[in-house]
Amino acid sequence: MDKNAPFVIGGQAVAPGTRQTVDLPLPPLYTHTSVALPVHVINGKQPGPVMCVLAALHGDEINGVEIIRRLLASSALKRLSGTLLAVPVVNVYGFVQQSRYLPDRRDLNRSFPGSGRGSMASRLAHTLTTEVIAKCTHGIDYHTAAGGRTNLPQIRIDLDLDPEALALAKAFAPPFIMDMGTRDGTLRDTCQFPMLLYEAGEALRFDDVSIRAGLRGTLRVMRYLNMLPQTKSTVSHEPFIANDSEWMRAPQSGIIRSSVPLGAAIKKGQVLGVIADPLGGSQESVVSRRNGVLIGMTKMPLVHEGEALFHVACTSEVKRAAQAVNEFHQGYDEL
16 A cells, blocks of 8 residues: 655655644734744545645634634544645634734735735735645635624535536535635635635634534545545435525615524515614615525624625525525434
8 A cells, every 4th residue: 555755834744644733934923923824734644635624714703713623633534544734723813813804904815825025914825825725635614604694504616617626515515505606816716626615604603513514524525535434424415506696785774683594495575684773763674586595694783774684595496405404404403
C-alpha cells in the first residue's frame, strides 16, 4: 500500500500519520500584539484528497467553529486517508470582536484571492489562498445567516461553475441544495476545486441541529471521497435541489409579527407576516410572490421599508420540497 508524503504548510512538514497545528503569520494589531491564522493539519498514513474545512470567514458566524471542533475530536479521523486542513477561525480579527468584518470594515468574502500588498482583508485572503486553498482538492466553508437573520440548513453550489460539486452536496445530505452563482471576490469564486458552502443558523448563536447536521454531513463527504472508511449508515431523506430564490421585502417600516416558521411550505399570495407602526396607525401584510419553502428569515422585529425579511426557495414542487425538510428534521430529532 502506498504511503502518504509529508504535507508542507507554512514552511513546516507534517509527517504521514501525524497531526499538527501550524500558525500562519498575519498582520499584527497596532498594540504590537502578534496575530496568526491557526491551521490544524491531519496527514493520513495513506494518500488521498486534500480537503479543507473553514469557519468564521465572517467573524460572527460561529456554528462552523463548533462543527470543526467536534470534527477534530472525532475518532473517525484515526483512519484518515489523504490530508485534512482545518481552519476553525479564518477571520481571527472579526472573531475576537464578534464582528462580521475586519477592523477596516471590509468583508473578507469579497477580498479573494487577495494580495500580499493590499488591505488587511486582502492580505488575510492572500495568506489563506496561497497557504491553504492552493494545496486543496476539495473543501467545505461553513456559514450562518448575517446578523439578525437565520437560515435553514442548506448547501450552496454553482452547478455551471462546478457540476462535480453536486455529488458532494448530495453526500452531505442537507434538506436543500441551492444552485446559486458566485460573486467576484468570494472564496467560492476563487477555488479551482469543488467547494461546498454550508449555510445554517444565525450569527453569534450555536444551533445544535445545524451543528450536528454539519458534522455528520462533513463526515459523509469524507467517506464519499474515500478519505474515511465506508459505514452502513443511511440518509433518511433526499435533498431537494432548487435553482431560484427570492427575498420578500418590507412594504413599510414598523414592527413585524411573523406568521410562518423556517422551513414552512409557502404558497403564492400567502401572508408571511404583518408590519405595523408602534402606535397601530398603519398595518400592512408581507405577501409571498412565489411558491416554495422558507429557507431564511429575519429574527429582528424592527424593520425598515425595503428590508429583506423572508427568503423563499422557489419551486412548483412545494410538497416534495417541504417533505425533504420534514424528513431532515425527523432524522435529527431522533438523535
